[in-house]
Amino acid sequence: MGNFSIFANGEEIYQKSFGFSDVSNNKRANSYTTYRIGSVSKTFTATIIMLLIEEGKINLNTVLSKYFPKIPNSNKITIENLLNHQSGLFNLTDDENLSDWMTEPQSRKKMIERIIAHGTVFEPKENTQYSNTNYILLSYIAEIIDNKKFQNILETRIIKPLNLNRTEFGKKIDPANNEALPYDFENSDWKLNTTHTDMSLPMGAGGMVSTPTELNVFYKNLFTDHLVSAYSLAKMKNAQEGMGLGLMKLPLGDKEVYGHGGSIDGFQSFVAYFPKEKVSFAITTNNLYTQVSNILIGTVQIYFGMEYKLPDFSPITAIQLNTEELNPYLGKYSSPSFPIDITITKDGNTLIAQGENQSSFAIDAIGKDTFHSENVMITLKFIPGEKKMMVEQGGQTFVLTKE
Numbered sequence: 001m002g003n004f005s006i007f008a009n010g011e012e013i014y015q016k017s018f019g020f021s022d023v024s025n026n027k028r029a030n031s032y033t034t035y036r037i038g039s040v041s042k043t044f045t046a047t048i049i050m051l052l053i054e055e056g057k058i059n060l061n062t063v064l065s066k067y068f069p070k071i072p073n074s075n076k077i078t079i080e081n082l083l084n085h086q087s088g089l090f091n092l093t094d095d096e097n098l099s100d101w102m103t104e105p106q107s108r109k110k111m112i113e114r115i116i117a118h119g120t121v122f123e124p125k126e127n128t129q130y131s132n133t134n135y136i137l138l139s140y141i142a143e144i145i146d147n148k149k150f151q152n153i154l155e156t157r158i159i160k161p162l163n164l165n166r167t168e169f170g171k172k173i174d175p176a177n178n179e180a181l182p183y184d185f186e187n188s189d190w191k192l193n194t195t196h197t198d199m200s201l202p203m204g205a206g207g208m209v210s211t212p213t214e215l216n217v218f219y220k221n222l223f224t225d226h227l228v229s230a231y232s233l234a235k236m237k238n239a240q241e242g243m244g245l246g247l248m249k250l251p252l253g254d255k256e257v258y259g260h261g262g263s264i265d266g267f268q269s270f271v272a273y274f275p276k277e278k279v280s281f282a283i284t285t286n287n288l289y290t291q292v293s294n295i296l297i298g299t300v301q302i303y304f305g306m307e308y309k310l311p312d313f314s315p316i317t318a319i320q321l322n323t324e325e326l327n328p329y330l331g332k333y334s335s336p337s338f339p340i341d342i343t344i345t346k347d348g349n350t351l352i353a354q355g356e357n358q359s360s361f362a363i364d365a366i367g368k369d370t371f372h373s374e375n376v377m378i379t380l381k382f383i384p385g386e387k388k389m390m391v392e393q394g395g396q397t398f399v400l401t402k403e
Contacts (some may be wrong), residue, residue, distance in 0.1 A: 001183065001190075002285030003029055004295070005212035006303065009278050010220050012213055014019075021180040021286065024191045031213060034166050035180050035284035036173075036260025037269040038206045039339070040215065042135050045204030046083055046246020047222060048142050048157055050232040053079075054299070056147050060235070067141050070116055076124045079141070082134040083245040085336075090118035091131040093202075093356065094341075099195075106200040108140055128243050128336040130356075132205040150203055162221055167210040168370035172200040179209065182266030185289035193266035206264050212271075212282035219259075219273045219280045242337035251337065251396065252300065261292070261339045263358050268292045272300065288358055291378075291394055318364035318372075325351045328384040329369075333400035338391065342400060344380075353380065 001019025005012055017029040030115040052058045064087075065074035073088060081229060092114055115133055122129070139150045146153050151169035159167050173179050182193040199207035210218075221227050228236070237258055239249035250257045250272060259272035270292045273280040281299060283292050284293060301308040326346045334341040340356040346361075349372055354360035363371040369382040381390040387402040 001027065001180075001287050002080050002283060002290055002292075003031065003033060003212045004283045004299070005033065005216050005281075006299070007216040007220055007282075008278045010224070012075075012216065015213060019286075020190075021178065022175045023181075023183060025175070027175065029180060029286075030178070032166055032211065033178050033180050034168075034209045034211055035269060035286055036170055036182075036206075036267040037208050037210050037215065037284060038202075038264035038267060039132075040260045040262040040269045040271055041202070041204055041206050041208040043136050043222070043246045043260050044154060044158060044208060044218070045135050045142070046236060047227055048204070049079065049083065049138055049333070050228045050236065050245070052142065052145055054229060054232060058141070062136065067144055068112060068137065071112070072116065072119045072138075073124055076101075079138070080245070081124045082138050083135055084128065084240060084243050085130050086125050086240075087131065087134050088120040088122040088124050088129075089115065089127065089131055089133045089137075090121055091129075091341075091356075092118065092133045092136065094208050100227055102197050103195060103392055105198050108143075111201070112140075128240060129334065130243075130336075130339070130341065132202060134290070135267070136201075136203045139284075140205075142204070150207075158227065160219065162214075162217055162227075164210070164217060166213045167208065167214045167218070170207050170209045172196070178265075180286040183287045184266060185287060185332060190287070196265050201238060210269075210284070212269075212284050215269070215271050215282040215284075216280045219271055219282070220278075223258075223273055223275055223278075240336075241289065244348035248337075248339065252297070253306065255300075255304070263288070263340065263355065270296050272296060276278055277304075291393070293396075297396060318366055321349060321365045326351050329371075329382050329389075331387075331402040333389045333402050335398060335400045338398045338400055342389070342391070353378075380399070 005018045006014040015031055021027050021029040021033045060080040062079045064077040079086045105145055114238045142153055143150050154169055183190040184193050236245040236247050242249050247258045257272050257274050261270040269284045270280045329344050332343045343354050345352045346351045351363050352360050353363050361373055371380045378393040389400045391398045
């Protein structure tokens with residue numbers, strides 16, 4: 001279930017809506033259906049920060065202590081460190097008590113208190129580690145500088161200039177306004193996901209809703225100098241370890257491609273832009289069962305005439321391991337080139353994988369150190385001696401390291 005759009009040379013050449021936006025009322029999705037886009041919001045937030053820099057109201061070397069001096073290391077953390085995830089601040093959405101407060105409105109004061117309490121995990125610029133805290137803070141800084149609520153900043157700086165009629169800062173989901181509800185796929189049926197994050201929590205880290213068509217409009221304008229200057233865009237594209245400023249440099253053969261993925265409350269999204277070809281792909285879904293990376297990669301390969309092999313849906317034979325044999329695989333794995341952290345736990349003699357802000361899923365052992373989930377269409381290959389895990393999905397392989 002979801003929506004897909006392709007733009008070429010600034011025009012939409014393909015759009016497809018599939019499934020339902022509201023299952024219980026048999027309401028099908030269409031091109032105007034909106035979806036929570038999660039961390040794709042970060043590209044919007046980074047664009048706002050670059051505009052503030054161009055106006056001379058802030059710069060990449062401005063330190064966090066100018067706005068929030070009580071945050072640990074704030075005198076050393078710069079705006080650039082926040083933008084490229086090198087601040088070292090704890091990722092607030094990893095809070096072990098997150099489920100207790102994520103659905104309730106959050107004040108800036110309370111969020112800052114949590115950020116201070118959690119402290120840091122490394123020194124600024126010492127490492128690159130994805131943290132939603134960075135973009136929550138960037139949202140607050142933009143509010144302070146522009147003296148407006150973040151949703152109003154989005155409207156005046158991006159949404160209205162680009163005539164994005166179905167893009168906004170999120171609020172309570174309203175199906176009557178053609179806003180998709182999120183679903184889990186359980187026992188061969190769609191089950192409503194009733195845990196909806198209050199958007200005062202993620203702010204510019206993941207608080208927006210949009211459509212694939214309008215995400216492509218935004219990316220087209222961003223990459224053709226209609227939002228920020230060519231100099232600012234070059235800064236955003238300058239990816240260290242795959243991470244730029246609100247953009248990720250994505251691996252896809254010899255193609256130059258930038259974009260961002262997102263996941264929140266059962267929604268998934270992804271945008272990929274190819275500057276040389278002036279082509280962009282965007283997908284949104286209101287479930288975690290649809291594998292957006294597989295669809296996106298497959299579509300890109302087909303569009304560019306690259307070799308593409310249809311997925312193999314034949315059954316895979318699982319083997320049984322005891323609970324002690326699973327212990328070497330447990331832990332949290334991450335990589336700057338992979339958009340989310342993956343935590344591996346166990347339930348008895350079953351290995352469980354869970355991506356950041358996503359639902360957990362069981363993975364079956366199919367060989368030595370190798371596990372597979374047919375539902376999620378993912379294979380995990382562990383190298384316990386090196387504390388590494390290889391993630392194979394959609395024809396691509398990523399290497400994550402255990403923290």
